[in-house]
Every structure is written in C-alpha cells, then in structure tokens.
Amino acid sequence: MEDMFKFADELGPFKIIHVYEPSVGLKAVLVVDNVARGPAIGGVRIAPDVSTEECFRLARAMTLKNAASDLPFGGGKVVIYGDPKMPLEKKSQLLRALASALRYTEEYIFAPDMGTDEVCMACIKDEIGRVVGLPCDMGGLPLDEVGATGWGLFHSTEVALQYCDLELKGARVVIQGFGAVGKHVARFLAQKGAVLVGVADSRGAVHNPEGLDVDALIRLKDEGKSVLDYPYGEKLGRDAIVAVPCDVWIPAARPDVINESNVHLLNTKLVVEGANIPITEGAEKILYEKGILYVPDFIANAGGVICAASEYQGVTLCTAFDLIEEKVRNNTAQVLEAAKTRGILPREAAVELAKVRVKRAMKYRRWSIFSSAPGFV
Ligand code: NAD
Numbered sequence: 001m002e003d004m005f006k007f008a009d010e011l012g013p014f015k016i017i018h019v020y021e022p023s024v025g026l027k028a029v030l031v032v033d034n035v036a037r038g039p040a041i042g043g044v045r046i047a048p049d050v051s052t053e054e055c056f057r058l059a060r061a062m063t064l065k066n067a068a069s070d071l072p073f074g075g076g077k078v079v080i081y082g083d084p085k086m087p088l089e090k091k092s093q094l095l096r097a098l099a100s101a102l103r104y105t106e107e108y109i110f111a112p113d114m115g116t117d118e119v120c121m122a123c124i125k126d127e128i129g130r131v132v133g134l135p136c137d138m139g140g141l142p143l144d145e146v147g148a149t150g151w152g153l154f155h156s157t158e159v160a161l162q163y164c165d166l167e168l169k170g171a172r173v174v175i176q177g178f179g180a181v182g183k184h185v186a187r188f189l190a191q192k193g194a195v196l197v198g199v200a201d202s203r204g205a206v207h208n209p210e211g212l213d214v215d216a217l218i219r220l221k222d223e224g225k226s227v228l229d230y231p232y233g234e235k236l237g238r239d240a241i242v243a244v245p246c247d248v249w250i251p252a253a254r255p256d257v258i259n260e261s262n263v264h265l266l267n268t269k270l271v272v273e274g275a276n277i278p279i280t281e282g283a284e285k286i287l288y289e290k291g292i293l294y295v296p297d298f299i300a301n302a303g304g305v306i307c308a309a310s311e312y313q314g315v316t317l318c319t320a321f322d323l324i325e326e327k328v329r330n331n332t333a334q335v336l337e338a339a340k341t342r343g344i345l346p347r348e349a350a351v352e353l354a355k356v357r358v359k360r361a362m363k364y365r366r367w368s369i370f371s372s373a374p375g376f377v
Helices: 052-068 088-101 118-127 148-162 182-191 214-222 238-243 281-289 303-313 317-342 346-362
Strands: 015-021 026-034 040-047 074-081 108-112 172-176 195-201 204-207 234-236 248-251 270-272 293-295
Touching (some): 074 108, 148 182, 148 293, 148 303, 148 317, 182 248, 281 293, 293 346
Antiparallel strands (some): 026 074, 204 234
C-alpha cells in the first residue's frame, strides 16, 4: 500500500492508470496529477525506456506549467512503451487502443509529445474526441509551424532584459537548437533589432559577432541542411556554443545541457530557457550566484501549451498569440520581481507562483481542507 503512494504529496497524483492490451502489445501509463483547475492536459510520449516515476514527474511539470499560465487545466501525462520510430500504422493501432481504454477517464485530455504528432492526435480524435494538437484540417492550431513557443520566449526575453538594464535592440543573442522553438524565437527577436551572433544544431555551431542572417539560416534548415552550411561565420563544435559571448543565451534543444561541469563557461547576462529542464538545479543556483539572470523553462516556454489550450477552447490563432504575449510577459515579470525583492531563485519563485495557483483552486473542492497559501496573493 505504502509503495503505491510513494509519489503522493500535497498536490497529487490524483490517479495513476496502467493500461495493458496484449492483442496489440500496448503497455502504457497515465498519470493524472492534479485536476483542481480543470481536466489535465499533457502529452502522450512514446519511448522505450520510460517509467511510472518519470511519467509522474512529467505530469507534475504539466500541473505547474498549466497553473503558472493560469489555464483552466490540470496536469497529466501518458507514456507508451515502444519505439517512437515505429510505422504509423502500428502507432495508430496502439493509440486507438489506448484512447479506447481511457474513453471514460474524462479528467485527461490527450496532446502530442515526443514520438506523437498531429496525425496521431487525429487518430485519437476519431476514436474518442478528447484531444488537442490536431491538424489544421480538423480545427487544430499548428503551434510549431507558427512558432507559438518562440513568440512567448521573445516576450519573456524582452521583459527579462529590463532586469539586466539592457535593451532588446542590439542585444547579442545565442541560440542552442534551431528547430521549432529555436528558429522562431530567432525570427521574432531579429525582427525587433536583436542580433543573433551564434547558433547551434545537432551537427555543429556557427558564430559571427557581426550577426548572422536569421532568414538565411531558416531557409537552410527548411532545406534539410545544418547551420554549419551557413557560409559567413566561424564554424564551431556543437558544444562550443555554450561559451560564445552574448547578452542572451537561449537553450532550445535538449535537457540538462548546462550542468555543474560547464555552467562556468557561459558568457552571458541572461538565460531564457526554451527547452524543458535545460539547466540542472545545481547549475541554475551557480548561475544566479554569479549574477546571471535566468527565466525558468515553464515560465518562458509556455507559449506552446497556451496555444494548445486555446485550440481546445476554440479560439483563433490571433487570440492565442495575444494570450501568450499577455501571460508570458506577466509571469516573467512576476517571477523576476519576486526573485529580486525576496532574494530567492527565479525557479523557487516560479514553482511557488504555480503551486499557489493550484492550491487556491484546490480550496474550491467540496472536500477541501486547505487554508490559504502564503506568497503571491
Ligand atoms: P526540434 O526537434 O524541432 O528542434 C531541436 C533542435 O535542437 C534541432 O535543430 C536539433 O538539431 C537541435 N539539437 C539537438 N541536440 C542538440 C545539441 N546537443 N546541441 C545543439 N543542438 C541540438 O525540437 P523543438 O520542438 O524545437 O523543441 C526543442 C526543445 O524545446 C525540447 O526540449 C522541447 O521539449 C522543448 N519545448 C518545445 C516546445 C514546442 O512548442 N515545440 C514547447 C516547450 C518546450
């Protein structure tokens, strides 16, 4: 009994469901972490090496991200055990079996994550209907195509620069990762006068202190090439991007890219976290002590989830972009202000902001025993 509740804390998890369908080889776990703010939205991840614990941690991250963005949704996650590169036909079979098994678990709304995409979501829509991240043809908002997360990161950067006494115009920016997140934030920042001086993808990096042409880099990536094919700059090894001097450093690739062993190499004034958990907790602490400001991931990169929630609520793309701007700007300011005035880490301020919002919602539950939480009132 105790073991079954080993993850339990003040917020959740509310439900953990293991799904097993031997006829198609489906093994999956759903964690619905907290539903006080509304049904849980969180992605379906396909991976060979996931665990119930990891699923719980990912679901918790969604609880905090959705609450921080003040969305009327809780947090959840599904992991399916399998090869994310399996043929679409097999994937569709697993997803349909999963959707069918969770048909009546109405506290959870399906969404895409690693290993699943809009076509997968269309299969779930066809099966049970409760899903976001659909193709445009089915009323979806194409968040990666339009750069919803990049749009939020741009606004977070603009607000955070005020806390570094720097202006966006002329600010030198470095971006690690030039995919759906990285290329759009580069585009939005360049449009407002920031100068991209370094960029990396999985094959290498390019650096030019005079500035790189963002549109040319995007064209290269759209042609399936690497940033290394950009002719006007110094070519560097992939990981050398960490030390390129700049004012704003934006990780938009992988988790844990900045850790205790390389954090001292960063030569910047501000880090705006585009990827999920790109910096280990220990490294974030070191950064802040060195006087480098950072905006935590679920505050800065919430544009995608705000766009997905907007799709579920049936609003237009234009409205979704306005919502992203408003929410990400307010949250960035609130977190950095709390960090500055109370002498706490931005991560602590962000988690507190999100938890207070979840706990406030929990007080409205009929059986609630919570008294008001401290902090942001
Ligand atoms: P993507 O696959 O479109 O792009 C990833 C980019 O990172 C590619 O250019 C790839 O070449 C590069 N890359 C991979 N490993 C690298 C490395 N070690 N060094 C340098 N570059 C590397 O992915 P994405 O959708 O842009 O997501 C990037 C990150 O942001 C992920 O951590 C994702 O979880 C997170 N995120 C994405 C969204 C979204 O809306 N897509 C929202 C929130 C968070």
